[in-house]
Amino acid sequence: xxxxxxxxxxxxxxxxxxxxxxxxxxxxxxxxxxxxxxxxxxxxxxxxxxxxxxxxxxxxxxxxxxxxxxxxxxxxxxxxxxxxxxxxxxxxxxxxxxxxxxxxxxxxxxxxxxxxxxxxxxxxxxxxxxxxxxxxxxxxxxxxxxxx
Amino acid sequence: xxxxxxxxxxxxxxxxxxxxxxxxxxxxxxxxxxxxxxxxxxxxxxxxxxxxxxxxxxxxxxxxxxxxxxxxxxxxxxxxxxxxxxxxxxxxxxxxxxxxxxxxxxxxxxxxxxxxxxxxxxxxxxxxxxxxxxxxxxxxxxxxxxxxxxxxxxxxxxxxxxxxxxxxxxxxxxxxxxxxx
Ligand SMILES: [Cu+2]
Numbered sequence: 001x002x003x004x005x006x007x008x009x010x011x012x013x014x015x016x017x018x019x020x021x022x023x024x025x026x027x028x029x030x031x032x033x034x035x036x037x038x039x040x041x042x043x044x045x046x047x048x049x050x051x052x053x054x055x056x057x058x059x060x061x062x063x064x065x066x067x068x069x070x071x072x073x074x075x076x077x078x079x080x081x082x083x084x085x086x087x088x089x090x091x092x093x094x095x096x097x098x099x100x101x102x103x104x105x106x107x108x109x110x111x112x113x114x115x116x117x118x119x120x121x122x123x124x125x126x127x128x129x130x131x132x133x134x135x136x137x138x139x140x141x142x143x144x145x146x147x148x
Numbered sequence: 149x150x151x152x153x154x155x156x157x158x159x160x161x162x163x164x165x166x167x168x169x170x171x172x173x174x175x176x177x178x179x180x181x182x183x184x185x186x187x188x189x190x191x192x193x194x195x196x197x198x199x200x201x202x203x204x205x206x207x208x209x210x211x212x213x214x215x216x217x218x219x220x221x222x223x224x225x226x227x228x229x230x231x232x233x234x235x236x237x238x239x240x241x242x243x244x245x246x247x248x249x250x251x252x253x254x255x256x257x258x259x260x261x262x263x264x265x266x267x268x269x270x271x272x273x274x275x276x277x278x279x280x281x282x283x284x285x286x287x288x289x290x291x292x293x294x295x296x297x298x299x300x301x302x303x304x305x306x307x308x309x310x311x312x313x314x315x316x317x318x319x320x321x322x323x324x325x326x327x328x329x
Binding site: 038039041043044045046047071072076078080081084085086087088106107110112114115146147 | 198200201202204205207208242246247248273274275277280282283284286288290291292293294295313314
């Protein structure tokens with residue numbers, strides 16, 4: 001499965017705990033950081049957003065995301081293509097520095113849930129397992145909410 | 149009424165007033181664009197409903213603009229799909245419901261030929277980027293696309309354009325305030 005070998009080691013939205021939270025400039029500042037997922041229809045898709053803190057004193061790497069509610073789960077990044085279009089691409093690995101936050105938010109990174117096994121409706125919970133090279137498996141539960 | 153002339157006339161980016169696109173809204177009601185919206189300001193974004201991240205931001209930004217303005221009757225909001233194959237009126241209706249949208253907010257679709265002419269006229273590009281196969285053996289594709297919100301004046305002329313997902317809504321509200329009275 002190394003056909004699209006993006007292997008982008010994203011250094012993304014990294015906030016050290018000693019500094020005040022810094023804004024990623026290209027993201028609309030009005031979108032708050034919360035854990036949530038979009039409603040979706042069976043067979044279609046949803047996106048989940050969350051913040052994960054690497055509490056280790058060493059860098060960690062997000063290796064994969066899984067969810068029992070989708071047939072395919074990937075970490076995606078929204079980005080601007082070379083010819084100026086908005087697109088998204090899979091991120092194979094994401095490095096998180098020590099004591100930094102990995103931020104998955106609209107317009108940046110998301111857990112992409114593809115081919116949903118059933119509908120995701122308001123107040124449902126999406127279960128996501130993130131696998132890190134150091135911290136191992138982490139289970140995250142995010143509520144399905146209306147955007148914003 | 150000389151004081152009205154104090155507001156500088158905005159630059160016309162594109163004049164769509166002589167165009168006439170036969171489209172349908174989320175209720176499958178026929179709409180002629182832009183004629184049916186003449187007399188109103190139109191804030192228009194471009195989306196496809198299978199888009200999980202950027203397009204909802206475009207929609208959310210338009211919703212925020214509408215709320216910020218107090219849902220006025222003279223400002224029409226439109227989300228136009230560039231994926232008419234999948235975005236049927238029913239799908240768009242569902243999309244509208246999820247966003248809990250009310251009046252003066254329509255989603256438009258049409259046949260593929262009309263949509264591609266429409267998108268050409270507003271300089272919106274889209275292309276299939278990658279696809280997966282679902283458990284029914286159906287191809288599910290994603291698209292790269294222009295990220296855009298534009299403002300039309302009541303005569304059907306494009307007067308402002310923005311990056312759709314990234315532009316702070318107050319820019320749009322302020323620009324509109326310079327021309328709307
Ligand atoms: Cu994605």
